[in-house]
Amino acid sequence: MAAKSQKITGALITKGIQFSGFSSILFVLLIMFFLFYQGIPALFDVPLGDLFSQRWYPIESLYGIVPLILGSLIVTLGASLIAVPFGVITAIYIAEIAPRWLAEIMKPLVELLAGLPSVVLGFLGILIVSPFLRDVLNLPTGLTAFTGSLLLGGIAIPTIVSISEDALKNVPVSYRQGSYALGVTQWQTIWSVTVPAARRGILTAIMLGLGRTIGETMTVMMVTGNAPVMPASFMALFMPIRTMTATIASEMGEVAGGSPHYHVLFFIGLILFLFTLAVNIVVSRISTQQLKRSERILS
Amino acid sequence: MTKIPASGNASPVLKQLIFQQIGFSVVTALAILTVLPIIAVLVYIIYLGAPAISWEFLTAMPQNGMRSGGIWPAIVGTFYLTLGTAIFSVPLGVASAIYLSEYAPENRLTRLIRLAIINLAGVPSVVYGLFGLGLFVIFLNFGTSILSASLTLSIMTLPVIISTTEEALRAVPQSFRVVSVSLGATKWQTIRRIVLPQSTAGILTGVVLGLERAAGETAPILFTGAAFFLPRLPNSPLDATMALPYHLFVISTQVPGMPIQIQYGTVLVLVAFVVLMNIIATILRSRARARRSW
Amino acid sequence: MTDKIIVENFSLTYSDGTESLFDVDIHIPGNKITALIGPAGGGKSTFLRIFNRLNDLADVREVRGNVLIDDVDILDPELDVIALRRKIGIVFSRPLPLPLTIYQNVSYGLEIAGERNKNKLNAGVEHALQMAELWEEVKGRLFDSAYSLSGGQQQRLCLARTLALEPEIILLDEPTSALDPVATAKIESSLSELKNQYTIIIAPHNTQQAGRIADYVAFFLQGRMIEFSSVENIFTRPVDERTQDYISGKFG
Numbered sequence A: 001m002a003a004k005s006q007k008i009t010g011a012l013i014t015k016g017i018q019f020s021g022f023s024s025i026l027f028v029l030l031i032m033f034f035l036f037y038q039g040i041p042a043l044f045d046v047p048l049g050d051l052f053s054q055r056w057y058p059i060e061s062l063y064g065i066v067p068l069i070l071g072s073l074i075v076t077l078g079a080s081l082i083a084v085p086f087g088v089i090t091a092i093y094i095a096e097i098a099p100r101w102l103a104e105i106m107k108p109l110v111e112l113l114a115g116l117p118s119v120v121l122g123f124l125g126i127l128i129v130s131p132f133l134r135d136v137l138n139l140p141t142g143l144t145a146f147t148g149s150l151l152l153g154g155i156a157i158p159t160i161v162s163i164s165e166d167a168l169k170n171v172p173v174s175y176r177q178g179s180y181a182l183g184v185t186q187w188q189t190i191w192s193v194t195v196p197a198a199r200r201g202i203l204t205a206i207m208l209g210l211g212r213t214i215g216e217t218m219t220v221m222m223v224t225g226n227a228p229v230m231p232a233s234f235m236a237l238f239m240p241i242r243t244m245t246a247t248i249a250s251e252m253g254e255v256a257g258g259s260p261h262y263h264v265l266f267f268i269g270l271i272l273f274l275f276t277l278a279v280n281i282v283v284s285r286i287s288t289q290q291l292k293r294s295e296r297i298l299s
Numbered sequence B: 001m002t003k004i005p006a007s008g009n010a011s012p013v014l015k016q017l018i019f020q021q022i023g024f025s026v027v028t029a030l031a032i033l034t035v036l037p038i039i040a041v042l043v044y045i046i047y048l049g050a051p052a053i054s055w056e057f058l059t060a061m062p063q064n065g066m067r068s069g070g071i072w073p074a075i076v077g078t079f080y081l082t083l084g085t086a087i088f089s090v091p092l093g094v095a096s097a098i099y100l101s102e103y104a105p106e107n108r109l110t111r112l113i114r115l116a117i118i119n120l121a122g123v124p125s126v127v128y129g130l131f132g133l134g135l136f137v138i139f140l141n142f143g144t145s146i147l148s149a150s151l152t153l154s155i156m157t158l159p160v161i162i163s164t165t166e167e168a169l170r171a172v173p174q175s176f177r178v179v180s181v182s183l184g185a186t187k188w189q190t191i192r193r194i195v196l197p198q199s200t201a202g203i204l205t206g207v208v209l210g211l212e213r214a215a216g217e218t219a220p221i222l223f224t225g226a227a228f229f230l231p232r233l234p235n236s237p238l239d240a241t242m243a244l245p246y247h248l249f250v251i252s253t254q255v256p257g258m259p260i261q262i263q264y265g266t267v268l269v270l271v272a273f274v275v276l277m278n279i280i281a282t283i284l285r286s287r288a289r290a291r292r293s294w
Numbered sequence C: 001m002t003d004k005i006i007v008e009n010f011s012l013t014y015s016d017g018t019e020s021l022f023d024v025d026i027h028i029p030g031n032k033i034t035a036l037i038g039p040a041g042g043g044k045s046t047f048l049r050i051f052n053r054l055n056d057l058a059d060v061r062e063v064r065g066n067v068l069i070d071d072v073d074i075l076d077p078e079l080d081v082i083a084l085r086r087k088i089g090i091v092f093s094r095p096l097p098l099p100l101t102i103y104q105n106v107s108y109g110l111e112i113a114g115e116r117n118k119n120k121l122n123a124g125v126e127h128a129l130q131m132a133e134l135w136e137e138v139k140g141r142l143f144d145s146a147y148s149l150s151g152g153q154q155q156r157l158c159l160a161r162t163l164a165l166e167p168e169i170i171l172l173d174e175p176t177s178a179l180d181p182v183a184t185a186k187i188e189s190s191l192s193e194l195k196n197q198y199t200i201i202i203a204p205h206n207t208q209q210a211g212r213i214a215d216y217v218a219f220f221l222q223g224r225m226i227e228f229s230s231v232e233n234i235f236t237r238p239v240d241e242r243t244q245d246y247i248s249g250k251f252g
């Protein structure tokens, strides 16, 4: 009797666990479904030519999303110029060069940065970074794409540091020893042996870091000036812009459900989603780690 | 006859060493330049925010269009949202990790699940907001509410909980499972009596980190449950709520004439919460390592 | 003498294609110690794990043939494997206590089987520890971690843990390979005591150990069972030349 009820509980739990295991797929499909379901009508509400035009001005039913896409790209590009070198170098420092105690201080700090809510960074951006940049660079406003890039760099850095550091740590010690044995200095070994051996992991780190950047919302919304204008030249980096994410966040609250504006915002969400989906598929291709348990059954 | 290296040969080596010294210095400088601002920001926030903190600030309702009074409803709201997120995401995330670590065969479907998890981790937070709006607020008709927002945050938090939990479960040696099964235990008994107890600290680390992120998020709750201002506390899961991160956004960008003190005080509370969660996670992690007798 | 276990035409292939056992035929007598000897990789461990179906956990691609214990086909997919595993205990080559207290290690199997009665648990634990000749050493510290024991004590704890379930068959896979000679002698003496009540199958640490404790010996070579006979026969007049070579130390 007890054994039987135990068996049934066991079977139920197993089913529950299996279902939970599959739930992630379900959620991805649901997200996709709702984005398509609410986003695709935009293609019928707004002529394709208008949708991909250069002017975003919803009050006059102008839904050109090109400036928003470019806005996102500019900020992400700017952020990568900051986050990639600083992130990778910091990872190399922590994994290869830093004395242990210092590495043990730096790692939690980087983790803390990862945990800082993006509104906090946005807040600091408004109060510190943007006035500083305005004065130093002598700009009409400190709320620019560049300000956004700087802060987004900070958001991408923890991801880049921690994944790169893992990759570097996973390079077998024997590689390095082999190199030292040949009389090569530690410095040369880092660049000619360790970093190349960890390149897949570092690449993964960079891609995931930038994936986070393009999806970042609150910080960019707060510090990039919210101006949906076409970036004209390189100087656009120092002018206000508007990203895709910020557009959704600042306008979704005010639109009428089912209106063309509403559908276009979902459509933008769909573009963002597909973009990150592509990034993540590429990432999982380059970094297919073997999770298989190496430990054989006890012999 | 062995050749004794001429003294001239020493100089390339020396050159290399000098080169290395310069390289190390540059890398060290850059790394410190990366980390130093984090410390600076913390010090700065504490320095400017501390004077604003008082019992009243923490426990009073906002007054005068939020320009005076406290942030109590935002604190309570964030607590509710975090709790709601935990209720949904912890059981689901842990069960999902158990599936991946203990049950999943090596096949296409499992690879698809992993891809789905990686993808969930990468979905932009504002897109979660859109999804929550479409599914929970409108389709399931939960409205702009704590429930909708918590569910949205839960799905966003899942990948963090799943991946850290799976890692913790996999760290438990396979031999324990074999021994347990050889003594007549079922798979579930083995998991419950051996695997889970051995990985609790690791799992909790993941839960804390996941909830920390959820608590700090703004974009996913913008259209699913966050309220600009509420004169009273929410009294049901179907009410909208104020929340600390959204409140910070509101008072720093949407309300003109906001006293700077209140802004810094709010930031400090939010940052203190994050730091606290981080410390808890760090302690749990070192405990997880120390506990391992094996 | 009755045959407790009958193995007929048994073959096993791992999923990487290794055919680890090939057409094995053997009749194992009850209440005796049977030793499986042979060079490394011969399939002894794989063979042991058939009986409690522990190979189910490994990457096995295919099994063929029949395995009968007390005339019951244990390869039957419908078989209650849990009950089988309670009936057949196993001790591994490394001491592998569970990450629990000494007491809990021994009571684990009983509790899993649904025993809730405290007195019965206590009695079972004490009895098992006594049979493994460990009781005197640990009775004052039953609630310490099992890892506080020495390697030899840990291995006897593992033996006690299987004995607590009052099994019929005990499988031992090189149980003394991680132990020093004194600890080894203790295990061996326990086993000789136990054989009156249990059917014991052991992959010994070396051929000498087989000579010391076994009643029957099976010689395995590259997945084939070459020869099975009484310990005297195997050591003094082996039939097969390969057995002869192995015993006399020509290889392995």
Ligand SMILES: Nc1ncnc2c1ncn2[C@@H]1O[C@H](COP(=O)(O)OP(=O)(O)OP(=O)(O)O)[C@@H](O)[C@H]1O
Pocket: A296, A297, A299, C014, C015, C016, C018, C020, C038, C039, C040, C041, C042, C043, C044, C045, C046, C047, C058, C059
């Ligand atoms: N889990 C497994 N997956 C694949 N092949 C395995 C597995 N376990 C064992 N083998 C292979 O099966 C063959 C027999 O292995 P087994 O461990 O049974 O031999 P053994 O006689 O116990 O050896 P030893 O004396 O080293 O313990 C070997 O070739 C081994 O590599």
Ligand SMILES: [Mg+2]
Pocket: A299, C044, C045, C046, C173, C203
């Ligand atoms: Mg073996």
